[in-house]
Amino acid sequence: MTSGIDDLPTSISAPATGSTKRPPGLRLPAVVQTLLFAQYRHRLFPLLKRRHGDVFTLRLTTPTRHLVILTKQEDIKTVFGGPVEVLHAGEGNAIMGPALGEHSVLLTDEAEHRRSRRLLMPAFTGAALSGYQEMVGELTRAEVESWPEGTVFSSHERMQALTLEVILQVVFGVTDEARLKRMRPLVRGIADIGPVTLLGLPYPLLQRVGPWRRHIGLQRGLDKLLYAEISERRRAADLHSRTDVLSRLLQAAENEEGGGFTDAELRDQLITLLLAGHETTATGLAWALHELVRQPEQLRRAQRAADEGDDAYLTAVAKEALRLKPVVYEVARQLTKPLTVGGYRLPAGATVMPAIGMVQSDPAYHHQPDQFRPERFLDGQPPANTWIPFGGGARRCIGAGFALLEATVALREVLQRYEIRPDRAAPEQQKAHHVTLIPSRGARLVVSRRS
DSSP: OOOOGGGOOTTSOOOTTOBOSOOOBOOSOHHHHHHHHHHHHHHHHHHHHHHHOSEEEEEOSSSSOEEEEEOSHHHHHHHHTSOTTTEEHHHHTGGGHHHHOTTOTTTOOHHHHHHHHHHHGGGGSHHHHHHHHHHHHHHHHHHHHTOOBSSOEEHHHHHHHHHHHHIIIIISOOOOHHHHHHHHHHHHHHHTOOHHHHHHTTOTTGGGSHHHHHHHHHHHHHHHHHHHHHHHHHHOTTGGGOOSHHHHHHHHHTTSTTOOOOHHHHHHHHHHHHHHHHHHHHHHHHHHHHHHTTOHHHHHHHHHHHHHTOHHHHHHHHHHHHHHSOSSOBOOEEESSOEEETTEEEOTTOEEEEBHHHHHTOTTTSSSTTSOOTTHHHHOOOOTTSOOTTOOGGGSOTTHHHHHHHHHHHHHHHHHHEEEEESSSSOOOEEEETTEEEETTOOEEEEEEOO
């Protein structure tokens, strides 16, 4: 068994490559730190940086017990650019195992991860993304046309409804309305997993009671439908004419030496695409609308961009929303060997955590970081490893292009149809919802038809 951060032997002399002292951090009980991390990490991290500096430690009660938080660009670069054999993202994401499945591309490392990523790539190339655009547009138009005019509603809820349909029809490729009807409540329930349920899923005893038992029941119900869909799709006469993600994965597998994904592997990748792409994209879109309605100048420019087909500006709006209000605040890598990061010699078994939200709000890298300025993504790209909503290095999110495509299309359809305004001038706060940060009141809007 590898040692944890607290287990460092005190008799070792500090090597030239870094101090063997543990980075500073809270002295509260691990259970308290776990709750603070789960619910208030976006407030906790800035506080700890002011108190302890650019590198600090948290201790949790979860299987990933010791976290070393990194907030500086150069330290994040060390992690994203480091050897994948030493920096295991799969082990760092182990807490997600019961939710995603053991074959998930987020949970595998080294050769297994490279194989999974290679098999997934054909479904996310530029040509593939172009093929999804029309279907995403159709689903978006149908959703946006249903929005109530003149009354307050949650744009976050509506975007969740949209991204759910995109997952079911563009990613899963489900066309049978009866199966869609059965899948929708199961997918909603699984995607709505709370932080307490997520943290407790690794424990078999908890899986027998309360919210954990309900989540396992939802998983089993969706699994039954997914396996049926996979089996039927493998035999479908029109497989090679279909353009959804699942069909593309099955088509690509025919040219793969040694075969493609098994049914179990496909199930885990589809669940991963669901949990990684449904809530995150919906939340990013909600934040984009939340910011636009409070910035009249940017809103007018975005409406003009939607009218004129200026997708570059709409994409910049989506990117700036993800910078200012990161949906995922941090990512994790677990060390398989000792590594020097941020001036500390960390032992095998430690988990290093690049803090996305911290580096993206750092004035050293982003001018006036508290302001919503999509133009910053037109003037030039931010410095490397300072805009990382999709992670970085060999583990950068494979669906990043799909998410930005979906966001650009959705913004275009909304802004072409409606004048939008907030229900109140005061901005909404970020609130933790499992691994994401969402608008505290749902990014509420009022819309009316443009004349």
